[in-house]
Amino acid sequence: MMSLASLTSVAATLLILGIIFILIVNINSLAQGAKEQFDTVQVYLVDGLETSRIETIGQDIFALEGVREVTYETKEDAMEKMKEQWQENGYLLDGLESNPLPDSFIITLNDIGFANYVVRNVEKLEGVEEVKYYQEIIERMMNIADMIRTVGLAVMFTLVALSTFIINNTVKLAVNARRREINIMKYVGATNWFVRWPFLVEGTVLGLIGALISAGIIYALYQYLHTILSSQFYVLIAAYLVSIESVMRDILILFVVIGSGIGILGSILSMKKYLDV
Amino acid sequence: MHFADRLPEDLPQIRLEGVTVRFDNGHEALKDIDLDVRKGEFIFVVGPSGAGKSTFIKLLLKEYDATAGKIYVCGQKVSNMHRRKVPFLRRQLGVVFQDFRLLPNKTVYENVAFAMEIIEAKDRDIRRQVPMVLSIVGLADKHKLYPHQLSGGEQQRVSIARAMINNPPILIADEPTGNLDPDTSWEIMKLLRQINQRGTTILMATHDKNIVDVMQQRVIALNNGVIVRDELGGCYGCED
Ligand SMILES: Nc1ncnc2c1ncn2[C@@H]1O[C@H](COP(=O)(O)OP(=O)(O)OP(=O)(O)O)[C@@H](O)[C@H]1O
Numbered sequence: 313m314m315s316l317a318s319l320t321s322v323a324a325t326l327l328i329l330g331i332i333f334i335l336i337v338n339i340n341s342l343a344q345g346a347k348e349q350f351d352t353v354q355v356y357l358v359d360g361l362e363t364s365r366i367e368t369i370g371q372d373i374f375a376l377e378g379v380r381e382v383t384y385e386t387k388e389d390a391m392e393k394m395k396e397q398w399q400e401n402g403y404l405l406d407g408l409e410s411n412p413l414p415d416s417f418i419i420t421l422n423d424i425g426f427a428n429y430v431v432r433n434v435e436k437l438e439g440v441e442e443v444k445y446y447q448e449i450i451e452r453m454m455n456i457a458d459m460i461r462t463v464g465l466a467v468m469f470t471l472v473a474l475s476t477f478i479i480n481n482t483v484k485l486a487v488n489a490r491r492r493e494i495n496i497m498k499y500v501g502a503t504n505w506f507v508r509w510p511f512l513v514e515g516t517v518l519g520l521i522g523a524l525i526s527a528g529i530i531y532a533l534y535q536y537l538h539t540i541l542s543s544q545f546y547v548l549i550a551a552y553l554v555s556i557e558s559v560m561r562d563i564l565i566l567f568v569v570i571g572s573g574i575g576i577l578g579s580i581l582s583m584k585k586y587l588d589v
Numbered sequence: 590m591h592f593a594d595r596l597p598e599d600l601p602q603i604r605l606e607g608v609t610v611r612f613d614n615g616h617e618a619l620k621d622i623d624l625d626v627r628k629g630e631f632i633f634v635v636g637p638s639g640a641g642k643s644t645f646i647k648l649l650l651k652e653y654d655a656t657a658g659k660i661y662v663c664g665q666k667v668s669n670m671h672r673r674k675v676p677f678l679r680r681q682l683g684v685v686f687q688d689f690r691l692l693p694n695k696t697v698y699e700n701v702a703f704a705m706e707i708i709e710a711k712d713r714d715i716r717r718q719v720p721m722v723l724s725i726v727g728l729a730d731k732h733k734l735y736p737h738q739l740s741g742g743e744q745q746r747v748s749i750a751r752a753m754i755n756n757p758p759i760l761i762a763d764e765p766t767g768n769l770d771p772d773t774s775w776e777i778m779k780l781l782r783q784i785n786q787r788g789t790t791i792l793m794a795t796h797d798k799n800i801v802d803v804m805q806q807r808v809i810a811l812n813n814g815v816i817v818r819d820e821l822g823g824c825y826g827c828e829d
């Protein structure tokens with residue numbers, strides 16, 4: 313009764329909302345993953361150090377505040393790792409006469425905030441050739457993630473407001489069409505709730521149907537995205553995608569709450585005027 | 590019960606004490622009205638256009654609020670009544686309008702049943718009551734028709750049936766014959782008289798001089814928001 317227009321508007325709102333939600337959730341997960349991956353400091357050692365010196369350096373690093381873990385990696389380990397990463401091209405590395413990679417320590421930090429302090433102190437140690445750290449990349453990534461989150465939330469709020477407004481208007485039309493009936497009801501002694509509940513039920517059902525439709529579409533889209541990403545060379549990204557099940561659970565809760573909320577709010581707001589008789 | 594809420598003794602069915610209605614634009618449609626209506630009375634409210642007749646009726650229905658004064662209806666103080674209680678006040682008052690106010694997409698039967706559905710009456714009661722009231726107003730054979738298939742007089746009968754269906758102690762009518770020809774008007778008046786004789790108080794605003802003069806009931810004449818005359822067995826203008 314209350315027309316396709318409001319149904320479409322709820323569904324469209326929730327759809328965009330869901331896409332933004334998925335975007336935010338995944339960016340969070342990706343950022344978290346990247347942070348863990350890159351949240352290490354690489355310490356390259358001068359070639360040919362004595363074992364005792366290497367041990368001292370390791371202990372000195374471990375003694376620094378903010379260091380959670382220190383792992384020693386020989387040049388041979390490093391070569392193995394690189395071969396793995398190069399995969400089928402790994403044979404190219406076999407052609408090298410000597411191993412050009414340095415021995416190194418990999419430091420895991422308690423918190424990214426200790427990075428500068430640790431790097432500064434490790435650089436001072438004797439026998440350390442170079443200290444590498446991906447701070448800038450991580451910070452830039454965090455900034456982008458933050459921005460997307462903020463913008464996404466703003467867009468979400470705007471959409472919900474807009475959709476409430478649209479529902480409010482369509483319900484207003486429906487109520488207006490039944491103004492006469494409502495007026496008579498009020499004269500005969502109907503309570504406000506008696507007049508209100510059919511519209512309320514209508515608004516809520518509308519919101520819920522919209523929620524289910526958009527949840528269905530989101531499910532299909534997200535599954536499609538998963539398939540594409542995991543089957544091609546984006547496996548790395550796909551590993552960070554949040555699972556469909558957990559996303560859909562959140563989305564369903566979100567949609568049912570927002571969908572029925574929009575419906576209820578929209579109908580209550582639009583009826584106010586006609587009930588004051 | 591608070592002392593302030595205690596009702597006056599020997600309260601008639603309707604009492605107005607010093608009631609004034611002033612609109613936002615400053616216009617006073619009713620000025621310091623005192624009035625008692627006893628159960629079972631038949632009252633005409635007359636007066637020139639703009640005298641305040643409809644305002645008086647809307648006041649009783651709590652569509653307008655009194656700016657000053659006290660109003661009692663059926664043992665309830667209406668003047669400071671909470672909005673939530675208004676529907677229950679209205680169930681004591683059957684209302685009939687000049688323009689019938691029927692729902693065009695409902696049949697005669699449904700229009701009347703509607704008033705019972707609103708007060709959440711049992712289906713069984715609805716099925717029993719509606720045909721009974723329709724036969725009282727003489728429309729038993731037309732219950733399946735829609736308002737547009739009825740004459741004005743018949744439509745007004747439907748609206749009277751709707752007003753009576755929940756057995757209100759008071760029936761209020763604002764120019765119920767205003768859109769009807771004289772013969773039809775008289776049929777409606779006979780019906781109202783009949784309802785009155787069964788004990789229902791009737792308050793009717795009207796411009797119909799002939800009806801008022803012939804019926805010889807209590808007449809309250811308003812002019813400029815003031816009661817200028819209130820007499821039993823009165824006439825409409827009494828100028829001649
Ligand atoms: N809501 C309102 N706001 C301002 N003025 C109003 C309002 N309702 C009525 N009035 C004024 O109050 C006065 C009395 O109006 P009312 O409708 O009671 O007259 P009436 O006696 O019923 O007239 P009629 O015989 O034409 O129906 C009029 O001057 C009218 O303009």
Ligand SMILES: [Mg+2]
Pocket residue numbers: 642643644763
């Ligand atoms: Mg009037």
